[in-house]
Amino acid sequence: MIIDHPLLGPRDSAEFTYMGDARLIDRPNPNDTDAAATFFDYAYLRDNPAGWHRELWFHEAGDRSWLVVTRNTLTHEISKVELARDVARAQGRSK
Amino acid sequence: MRYSGFRVIKEALSGHKGWTPAWRDPEPAEHYDIVIIGGGGHGLATAHYLAKEFGQSRIAVIEKGWIGGGNVGRNTTIVRSNYLLDGNEPFYEMSLKLWEGLEQDLNYNAMVSQRGILNLIHSDGQRDAFTRRGNAMILNGADADMLSTADIKKRYPFLNTDDARFPIKGGLAQHRGGTVRHDAVAWGYARSADSRGVDIIQNCEVTGFRIENGVCKGVETSRGFIGAGKVGCAVAGNSSRLMSKANMRLPIESHVLQAFVSEGLKPVLPGVITFGAGHFYCSQSDKGGLVFGGDIDGYNSYAQRGNLPVVEDVCEGAMAIFPMLGRARLLRMWGGIMDMSMDGSPIIDKTHIDGLFFNGGWCYGGFKATPASGMSFAHLLAKGEPHPNATAYRFDRFEKGLMIDEKGMGNQPNLH
Numbered sequence: 001m002i003i004d005h006p007l008l009g010p011r012d013s014a015e016f017t018y019m020g021d022a023r024l025i026d027r028p029n030p031n032d033t034d035a036a037a038t039f040f041d042y043a044y045l046r047d048n049p050a051g052w053h054r055e056l057w058f059h060e061a062g063d064r065s066w067l068v069v070t071r072n073t074l075t076h077e078i079s080k081v082e083l084a085r086d087v088a089r090a091q092g093r094s095k
Numbered sequence: 096m097r098y099s100g101f102r103v104i105k106e107a108l109s110g111h112k113g114w115t116p117a118w119r120d121p122e123p124a125e126h127y128d129i130v131i132i133g134g135g136g137h138g139l140a141t142a143h144y145l146a147k148e149f150g151q152s153r154i155a156v157i158e159k160g161w162i163g164g165g166n167v168g169r170n171t172t173i174v175r176s177n178y179l180l181d182g183n184e185p186f187y188e189m190s191l192k193l194w195e196g197l198e199q200d201l202n203y204n205a206m207v208s209q210r211g212i213l214n215l216i217h218s219d220g221q222r223d224a225f226t227r228r229g230n231a232m233i234l235n236g237a238d239a240d241m242l243s244t245a246d247i248k249k250r251y252p253f254l255n256t257d258d259a260r261f262p263i264k265g266g267l268a269q270h271r272g273g274t275v276r277h278d279a280v281a282w283g284y285a286r287s288a289d290s291r292g293v294d295i296i297q298n299c300e301v302t303g304f305r306i307e308n309g310v311c312k313g314v315e316t317s318r319g320f321i322g323a324g325k326v327g328c329a330v331a332g333n334s335s336r337l338m339s340k341a342n343m344r345l346p347i348e349s350h351v352l353q354a355f356v357s358e359g360l361k362p363v364l365p366g367v368i369t370f371g372a373g374h375f376y377c378s379q380s381d382k383g384g385l386v387f388g389g390d391i392d393g394y395n396s397y398a399q400r401g402n403l404p405v406v407e408d409v410c411e412g413a414m415a416i417f418p419m420l421g422r423a424r425l426l427r428m429w430g431g432i433m434d435m436s437m438d439g440s441p442i443i444d445k446t447h448i449d450g451l452f453f454n455g456g457w458c459y460g461g462f463k464a465t466p467a468s469g470m471s472f473a474h475l476l477a478k479g480e481p482h483p484n485a486t487a488y489r490f491d492r493f494e495k496g497l498m499i500d501e502k503g504m505g506n507q508p509n510l511h
């Protein structure tokens with residue numbers, strides 16, 4: 001698989017480490033009263049869809065950026081690659 | 096029809112005209128006491144033990160394709176019980192004991208071959224870890240044998256024990272481990288279950304569950320509704336997909352695992368060998384092909400085919416330990432979809448929906464578990480409580496912090 005890195009252009013997926021469902025960006029608030037339940041869900045349960053999946057790839061053997069890759073788990077086709085930083089900021093995760 | 100050597104000779108002399116199909120092709124009934132979804136090894140074994148050991152009747156196994164077309168027909172056929180943790184080892188040792196009596200139980204030649212498995216040791220730390228594992232195995236009634244480099248040289252003279260890049264320092268052997276012909280396992284269980292009245296319904300996909308007031312009443316299929324007193328799901332790599340129809344999210348990711356087989360060669364490899372300095376394992380089939388594999392590809396996939404980086408990694412492992420493999424031509428390579436759980440161990444449990452039961456999360460090691468999984472799932476379905484050797488395989492172990500994490504990797508499915 002070739003991942004079209006937004007900054008570096010097309011890179012071999014072997015340079016990356018796969019870090020799972022991009023919903024892991026939505027880390028629950030540990031101070032919420034139901035934090036035990038929300039963290040169980042966050043840490044252990046997955047949608048695991050057959051079809052389009054947004055997922056985190058870490059460019060470990062490259063520029064060490066984190067990407068959100070939209071990839072089809074039935075065909076391995078990649079339709080979109082974003083910087084995880086941009087995705088997280090757009091969701092209001094950090095300043 | 097009973098199979099025997101005598102029968103083979105009789106049929107040979109009469110032009111093989113007396114053989115009958117090994118199982119029927121029935122139309123689905125309107126209602127069953129128990130419906131098993133998934134005609135892989137685990138589903139078929141469950142049906143066999145339900146009928147034979149637990150006296151259940153009116154059972155159906157529903158398979159979307161043909162039986163044996165899933166992982167049971169795609170794996171590298173290795174069976175062993177060399178686990179470390181208490182939640183696992185008694186279960187896998189029960190499985191190995193069931194393998195030992197399987198062919199007599201099923202009256203079917205599944206080519207169970209206890210040719211032994213050898214895990215190579217390349218460092219002092221690895222020797223400590225394997226010694227501990229061997230002791231855990233012995234404590235649970237399994238066999239384990241620490242071999243010296245000289246022992247290994249005697250058994251496998253072609254291994255480089257002198258100046259290899261990753262020196263061989265010894266090995267942990269389980270002589271009762273070995274290989275079993277994978278599709279014969281599906282066929283043998285299917286034939287035995289069918290002969291006890293189980294309906295095996297192929298080309299029938301389960302598309303949903305009928306759940307009323309928290310009770311599962313049956314399954315919607317591509318061939319219409321089938322009512323059921325109890326429904327057991329055993330669909331391996333498709334677990335999340337199927338259970339999402341009951342609005343369940345599982346502690347599972349689906350990943351692709353590849354395997355490879357070389358052209359047929361004269362016997363060179365009497366047992367199963369695993370390389371300890373990389374991920375590579377190999378055995379030789381009775382047809383002569385060297386059957387080998389390594390790591391999963393590492394990303395979510397339902398594609399049943401993998402990519403080149405892992406092929407390269409497996410071949411590097413092969414060349415490090417068996418340079419002779421570089422001269423053999425590759426005959427075939429393929430992939431299967433693994434139900435990788437969050438701690439690398441399986442789940443055999445009730446769900447929160449009455450009458451709906453789940454068996455899955457087998458990762459890349461569920462073939463060896465087939466008999467014990469079938470026995471335990473049948474026990475749970477028939478009696479409503481877990482088999483004594485499968486009490487740890489609960490859904491709520493993640494919530495309660497009771498993970499069974501053999502490798503100590505945490506909730507990262509692609510590292511198990």
Ligand SMILES: Cc1cc2nc3c(=O)[nH]c(=O)nc-3n(C[C@H](O)[C@H](O)[C@H](O)COP(=O)(O)OP(=O)(O)OC[C@H]3O[C@@H](n4cnc5c(N)ncnc54)[C@H](O)[C@@H]3O)c2cc1C
Pocket residue numbers: 132133134135136137138157158159160161162163164165166167168169170171172173174299300301302329330331332333337352353354388429430431432433457458459460461462463464
């Ligand atoms: C390459 C490879 C190598 C492996 N090597 C080993 C090994 O050496 N040792 C070992 O112990 N394990 C090994 N495994 C793992 C092992 O094969 C699996 O864990 C095990 O086979 C899974 O259980 P099963 O046989 O019931 O699965 P399957 O045979 O996959 O059965 C599941 C069935 O469910 C059906 N199904 C799915 N969805 C539906 C639906 N909606 N309706 C109806 N039917 C449905 C599928 O068609 C399939 O036939 C390997 C796996 C692979 C892919």
